Amino acid sequence: MKILNDLKYTKSHEWIKVEGDKALVGITDYAQEHLGEIVFVELPEPGAELAAGDSLGVVESVKAVADVYVPASGIVKEINEELLDDPGKLNEDAFGNWLISLELTDPAQLDELLDASEYEKLCKEED
Amino acid sequence: MKKTPLYEKHLELKGKVIDFGGWALPVEYQGIISEHEAVRTAAGLFDVSHMGEVTVKGPDAEKYIQKLIVNDISPMENYQIFYSPMCYPDGGVVDDLLVYKFNKEDYFIVINASNTDKDVRWFMDHLEGNVEVKNVSDDYGELALQGPKAEMILQKLTDTDLNEIGFFRFMPDVKICGVPALVSRTGYTGEDGFEIYVDPAQAPFLWDKILEAGKGEGLVPAGLGARDTLRFEACLPLYGQEIDKDITPLEAGLGSFVKLDKEDFIGKEALLKQKESGIPRKLVAFEMLDRGIARSHYEVQAGGKKIGFVTTGSYSPTLKKNIGLALIDREYAREGGEIEVIVRNKSLKAKIVENPFYRKKYKK
Numbered sequence: 001m002k003i004l005n006d007l008k009y010t011k012s013h014e015w016i017k018v019e020g021d022k023a024l025v026g027i028t029d030y031a032q033e034h035l036g037e038i039v040f041v042e043l044p045e046p047g048a049e050l051a052a053g054d055s056l057g058v059v060e061s062v063k064a065v066a067d068v069y070v071p072a073s074g075i076v077k078e079i080n081e082e083l084l085d086d087p088g089k090l091n092e093d094a095f096g097n098w099l100i101s102l103e104l105t106d107p108a109q110l111d112e113l114l115d116a117s118e119y120e121k122l123c124k125e126e127d
Numbered sequence: 128m129k130k131t132p133l134y135e136k137h138l139e140l141k142g143k144v145i146d147f148g149g150w151a152l153p154v155e156y157q158g159i160i161s162e163h164e165a166v167r168t169a170a171g172l173f174d175v176s177h178m179g180e181v182t183v184k185g186p187d188a189e190k191y192i193q194k195l196i197v198n199d200i201s202p203m204e205n206y207q208i209f210y211s212p213m214c215y216p217d218g219g220v221v222d223d224l225l226v227y228k229f230n231k232e233d234y235f236i237v238i239n240a241s242n243t244d245k246d247v248r249w250f251m252d253h254l255e256g257n258v259e260v261k262n263v264s265d266d267y268g269e270l271a272l273q274g275p276k277a278e279m280i281l282q283k284l285t286d287t288d289l290n291e292i293g294f295f296r297f298m299p300d301v302k303i304c305g306v307p308a309l310v311s312r313t314g315y316t317g318e319d320g321f322e323i324y325v326d327p328a329q330a331p332f333l334w335d336k337i338l339e340a341g342k343g344e345g346l347v348p349a350g351l352g353a354r355d356t357l358r359f360e361a362c363l364p365l366y367g368q369e370i371d372k373d374i375t376p377l378e379a380g381l382g383s384f385v386k387l388d389k390e391d392f393i394g395k396e397a398l399l400k401q402k403e404s405g406i407p408r409k410l411v412a413f414e415m416l417d418r419g420i421a422r423s424h425y426e427v428q429a430g431g432k433k434i435g436f437v438t439t440g441s442y443s444p445t446l447k448k449n450i451g452l453a454l455i456d457r458e459y460a461r462e463g464g465e466i467e468v469i470v471r472n473k474s475l476k477a478k479i480v481e482n483p484f485y486r487k488k489y490k491k
Binding site: 036058062063 | 154155158356419422441442
């Protein structure tokens, strides 16, 4: 299982990466591995205002439907439309394929998220 | 959780083991889609040891079974197998099962794992005449070898000419690598293949031997996930979804197994009445037109009005589309008709299509 050091994580297996004035959000490698082959992705409309912990969409494998939660509050700037046509990319590289980009409205929330080592510990506990 | 005799094999093969109705079984090994495709194009080996088995023996065995199930077993030949729903007096389904006939006084019945206790109680509560009913589920391990290459692979391991086992027929004492097994040409995938019943202690040995024999042929171990998508594409019903205590076999499209001209059986009156007064709901196959996957129990509407619910919905690995089965009011059950599936509070368009999605490739 892959975990990247420069990202922040949620207990519900999302990652967030701040790049300048925006943040990218995706699901972790652990999440994709546990879901199995991903066959469907539903994403929000750009412009949607989401609060930390809101569902931003779903990722579905053959058998399971998983909600994806937004790690920090913000306004949806872009969605990764490539994933709508090719959701299997999340299985190939969960960290290389973000779901949405956000304009953060409360960047201080990032401090409450898990860092890589804390997240790694969580994954080990859940297995 | 209960373990099948192949539990250690699933761990060795790194299967994703889940709790399936109290049984520890693999949902997948390498991935549902690749296992599904292997069964459609080559072969897959499934552990179905969780299935329940019951023997019915005695001079009144035939009469007793006739009373319990909706199909008519009187035309059955020895070593033939019939499928049948088994109903409550109100026409709802207790379970669906396979009846293996040795002779008029000796039958072997295969039932769903999750219904085993309920079914055995049902059998016992309806004992009549000179019969002996026994739950022999723990005496059997069961492997299902399914796919177009199933026969060729299994043939490598036995001197019995498997070609002699016709569709829905069985042979009771086939030696596979020297191990005696009951082998039937049955399955739950829509492909040709076999179900193999053996002494549980021998199941791991046969599992390894079969996988070895299929190595160069594209055979893979396959889990419950692929078993479900395969049966679903072929529109084979699953208890708890397409059939249930609240759904009659007539509604589920299983009318050809309901022999209403048979003398007397549990549920006959209710089913006759339903047939005469018009079957209220019908199981239909549909394809999503809007983006989204229908799942079991999602509501189905027409023009904003509730007309039924999804029994099974999934991405179809063979068709590469999102498809489903739904039980809906009869008046809307017309091929080509548009329905709406409510997915996370959104109404998504779907179209009723021909059933089944996948034409079964049985060897007859």
